[in-house]
Amino acid sequence: MIIRRYLVKQVLSTSLVVVALLTLIMMGGRLIKYFGVAAQGRLDSSVLLSIIVFRMPEFLTLILPLGFFIGLMLVFGRLYVDHEMAVFNASGVSRGQLARLLVPFTILVLGAQALLMLHTAPWGVRQFEQLATEQAVRAGFDLVRPKEFISSGPYTIYAGDLSEDRRNLRDIFVYQRAIKEGKPDVMIVAREATRVQIPNETANVVDLVQGRRYEIYPGQPKYLQAEFQSYRLRLENDKDIELDASKVEALPTSALWERRGDPVINSELGWRVFVPFAIVVALMLAVALSEVSPRQGRYYRLLPAILIFASLIVLLVAVRIRISKEQLDVWAYPAVLIVYAIAALLFARKQKLAPKIKKQLKRVKS
Structure with missing residues (x-):
């Protein structure tokens, strides 16, 4: 117990x-x-922390197995370097017995990984998509700050003053880049602007008062000018602000189970169900690959071991893509895990047989 x-x-x-x-x-x-997007005025800086919180569970689904594996490698490597493993062995406690002592803790980590993949990560993706949708309609005058130039898609906007309810603006400057080649850029200067609320309208609509509108042809020595007393401007939302996230990854696990049969659904469902068992493979590989001599140091086998375990994660990701394209069956996930588990057993067995083989070779030579 101690x-x-x-x-x-x-x-x-x-x-x-x-x-x-x-x-x-x-x-x-x-x-x-995201800071770069916010600096361009295409994203409200107040939601940056929320975005990071919602995306973190998705990243942890890959980070947790790797972090657990590296932690095991470092701990077992230190046991060898500090001669603690020799003391354990002299006391009748083998490396395998130490690994079995860690099984309950490994099951807890596996449970945490399963909770992340089955519930928390999909929930985070759903919240992120909802936030991204809300930010997608925040464009144009929604992001205007007094006495600052704000870029939103093809628009660059400046306002000298802004009311607290963000409906009235003064000293307006709007520059719209041409989307199609051959079309003119548009520049508008106005004394005042008032936002107009129109039902079921996703774009920003404003009424400009007392201003001038210019059509500018880049690279050509000509422009068109028009003065107006009142002018209604419609700013389309920036479609590029939609932060991409897979619809399937956002679905709850129960919804995936109800729709199983589709290759994309099967790929995602198998990913959530089988990948947490990489935690068990991490324990097996770490115990097999962590043995070093005190002269070699605890980091001697760390990098090769990390590459071996990282290859497992990369292979699982590749299997996920292949299943979604109907090139593999969902049972490819456990097949990969079983292959790496067998490899871990072979690594452990090889290290046990190596000293005996060396002794037999010495006897033969003598």
Whole structure:
């Protein structure tokens, strides 16, 4: 019991640090992307934290198995380097027995992984899609800030002043880039603007007062000018703001089960059901690959082991794509896991047989 508590404490603390570091690295890249979108005025900066929270469970479905595997490798490697494994072996506790002591903790991690994949990650994708849909209609004058140039799709907008209810604007400048080649760019300058609410209208509609409208032909020495007392402007929403997310990935697991039979549905359902068992394979591989001598150091086999386990994740992702294209059956998921589990057993068996083989070779030579 004391040994189990010791091992669980070491693996838990190490795995949490690794998972946190990997999450920071992966989410950092996404956060930079969203900051760039927000800086362009195409995304409200107040929703950045919500986006990260909703996307995090999806990333954790891949980070948690890898973090758990690296944590196991580091802990077992340290046991060898610090001669603790030798003490355990001298006390009658083998490497396999230590692995069995970690089985209950591994089952808890497997349960957490299954909860992520079956419920939390799809929920996060649904919330993200809802937020993305809300942001997709926030374009044009929805994102205007006083005395700042805001870009929204083909529009660049400036307002010198803005009322608290965001309905009235002063000193308006609107520049619209031509979408089609050969068409003119449009520039509008107006003294005031009032937003107009129209039922079932997704675009931004404003009434401009006392201004001028220019049609500019880039690269050509000509333009058209018109003055107006009142002018209604309709700004289409930016379609590119829709942040892509798969509809199937957002479906609850119960909905996937009801619609099973479609290859895309089967691919996603099998992914959620079978991939959590990679946690068990992680324990088997880590125990088999972590054995090092004190002179080699605990990191000697870490990189090759990470590449082997990463190949498992990559292969599962490839199987997911193949199943969705009807090139493989859903049972390819457990087949891959079983192959890697057998490989882990062979690695462990090879390490047990290697010393005996060396002794036999020495006897033959002598």
